[in-house]
Amino acid sequence: MGEVILEAKEICKYFGGLKAVEQVNMQVEKNDIFGIIGPNGAGKTTFFNVCSGMYSPTSGDILYKGESIINKRPEEIAKKGIARTFQNIQLFRNMTVLNNVKIGFHIRTNASIFDAIFRNKKYKLDEELVTQEGLEILKKVGLYEYKDTLAGNLAYGIQRRVEIARALALNPELILLDEPAAGMNPSETQGLMKFIQDLNKEGYTIMVIEHDMKFIMSMSNKVLVLNFGQKISEGTPEYVKQDEKVITAYFGRGFDKEAEAKC
Numbered sequence: 001m002g003e004v005i006l007e008a009k010e011i012c013k014y015f016g017g018l019k020a021v022e023q024v025n026m027q028v029e030k031n032d033i034f035g036i037i038g039p040n041g042a043g044k045t046t047f048f049n050v051c052s053g054m055y056s057p058t059s060g061d062i063l064y065k066g067e068s069i070i071n072k073r074p075e076e077i078a079k080k081g082i083a084r085t086f087q088n089i090q091l092f093r094n095m096t097v098l099n100n101v102k103i104g105f106h107i108r109t110n111a112s113i114f115d116a117i118f119r120n121k122k123y124k125l126d127e128e129l130v131t132q133e134g135l136e137i138l139k140k141v142g143l144y145e146y147k148d149t150l151a152g153n154l155a156y157g158i159q160r161r162v163e164i165a166r167a168l169a170l171n172p173e174l175i176l177l178d179e180p181a182a183g184m185n186p187s188e189t190q191g192l193m194k195f196i197q198d199l200n201k202e203g204y205t206i207m208v209i210e211h212d213m214k215f216i217m218s219m220s221n222k223v224l225v226l227n228f229g230q231k232i233s234e235g236t237p238e239y240v241k242q243d244e245k246v247i248t249a250y251f252g253r254g255f256d257k258e259a260e261a262k263c
């Protein structure tokens, strides 16, 4: 077994009387592409938000490299090496791609708002460094040609990649992706899959939640399946696909043909 970098221990998250997530355990190992799927309302988003530190669990713990990240501020979590994207793209549409990526660096550089306003030496040094690093990231992920394009003018699939590129500016080890293929057409989805696999080859560990079964099954090395807030299966895509409990969860909800076709 490889090094565990993110661990969920008996996570429960209740909203009033509603048990959105119930006793879920998970271990993401270094270099995994760890996929989480489940039917609508299964608790994926809630679990994701607990893992990224956005929600405190009702009970249980989240450990990053053995250290609890529960109740830590988002920037503290980011500094530890965890980056995330959001379900709805959160780019500045009227800014260039490069400037969007540069924003991702603000947590890492030491220039204060004071430095920035008065554009003093420290700010200028940081600004140069950040521009260089931003360009490096764009080269690394194949987005260099868009560096001067306004984010709002890009095709949807490319905007998604820019969002992920911005997350890389935090220099993370672990990237959490929240439904990255939502709203994409099949060719954009294919492109995104390759993009994520390439990042993984670069050494990033990835945890991803998605509705799209085919996306998760063809990309992940490990899959966790939630249903009604509980973990019903976990393993390789091959294992999960033939697990009776998974088949029942999906088939029982009446989208068997669709789900099967997508596997």
Ligand SMILES: Nc1ncnc2c1ncn2[C@@H]1O[C@H](COP(=O)(O)OP(=O)(O)OP(=O)(O)O)[C@@H](O)[C@H]1O
Binding pocket: 015, 018, 019, 020, 038, 039, 040, 041, 042, 043, 044, 045, 046, 047, 211
């Ligand atoms: N902030 C909240 N307050 C109250 N109930 C919530 C909240 N967030 C989620 N829920 C409920 O928790 C359950 C799990 O929702 P969640 O969004 O985590 O599932 P999901 O698997 O991500 O669903 P989908 O695939 O539809 O996005 C649902 O019954 C949902 O209505």
